[in-house]
Amino acid sequence: xxxxxxxxxxxxxxxxxxxxxxxxxxxxxxxxxxxxxxxxxxxxxxxxxxxxxxxxxxxxxxxxxxxxxxxxxxxxxxxxxxxxxxxxxxxxxxxxxxxxxxxxxxxxxxxxxx
Amino acid sequence: xxxxxxxxxxxxxxxxxxxxxxxxxxxxxxxxxxxxxxxxxxxxxxxxxxxxxxxxxxxxxxxxxxxxxxxxxxxxxxxxxxxxxxxxxxxxxxxxxxxxxxxxxxxxxxxxxx
Numbered sequence: 001x002x003x004x005x006x007x008x009x010x011x012x013x014x015x016x017x018x019x020x021x022x023x024x025x026x027x028x029x030x031x032x033x034x035x036x037x038x039x040x041x042x043x044x045x046x047x048x049x050x051x052x053x054x055x056x057x058x059x060x061x062x063x064x065x066x067x068x069x070x071x072x073x074x075x076x077x078x079x080x081x082x083x084x085x086x087x088x089x090x091x092x093x094x095x096x097x098x099x100x101x102x103x104x105x106x107x108x109x110x111x112x113x114x
Numbered sequence: 115x116x117x118x119x120x121x122x123x124x125x126x127x128x129x130x131x132x133x134x135x136x137x138x139x140x141x142x143x144x145x146x147x148x149x150x151x152x153x154x155x156x157x158x159x160x161x162x163x164x165x166x167x168x169x170x171x172x173x174x175x176x177x178x179x180x181x182x183x184x185x186x187x188x189x190x191x192x193x194x195x196x197x198x199x200x201x202x203x204x205x206x207x208x209x210x211x212x213x214x215x216x217x218x219x220x221x222x223x224x225x226x227x228x
Contacts, residue, residue, distance in 0.1 A: 009154070044204065046216045106154060
């Protein structure tokens with residue numbers, strides 16, 4: 001069984017401030033982890049993913065995430081928020097044995113304050 | 115251009131009137147999946163398919179049917195829609211090897227059942 005918990009359904013940060021979106025996972029086997037972004041009225045787009053290579057993963061638009069097995073976390077960060085980062089962000093988990101069932105968290109809506 | 119397409123994008127229907135939402139991908143992916151997105155619940159998997167003629171239930175399959183007669187197409191069928199199936203639906207596809215491949219999402223179908 002696998003699950004994802006995203007702490008904070010809404011996060012607001014000022015433009016230029018650090019963005020931190022939290023994701024904790026539960027998985028009985030080694031996980032693969034993903035962050036997706038959804039802009040208004042659009043589908044989901046992959047930001048970055050962890051598939052057991054480097055634990056610090058860099059993605060598009062300046063985002064990165066660090067896989068911490070001891071904390072079962074995969075938090076998403078960006079050093080300096082931009083207005084265009086306003087969107088909903090989803091963390092998701094699957095497992096490394098080829099089962100492509102992807103389990104999503106409930107999402108975090110990020111608001112950027114000018 | 116690699117893409118997942120869904121039709122229709124918007125649909126208003128009445129309770130009990132059968133409908134089909136089509137999904138097609140042009141990336142020769144083995145894996146396809148349907149999700150529904152509801153506020154506060156994130157994305158939940160309805161059905162998935164690992165290849166032609168191979169389908170399986172996801173987390174919320176009740177009231178839905180799927181078929182996979184061709185590799186590129188994965189239609190979602192609501193035989194007798196009910197108001198609780200009002201939602202935003204996404205189709206996704208990915209290759210199965212290596213494990214952890216990115217899932218590509220369609221633009222979504224917004225369904226209202228009256």
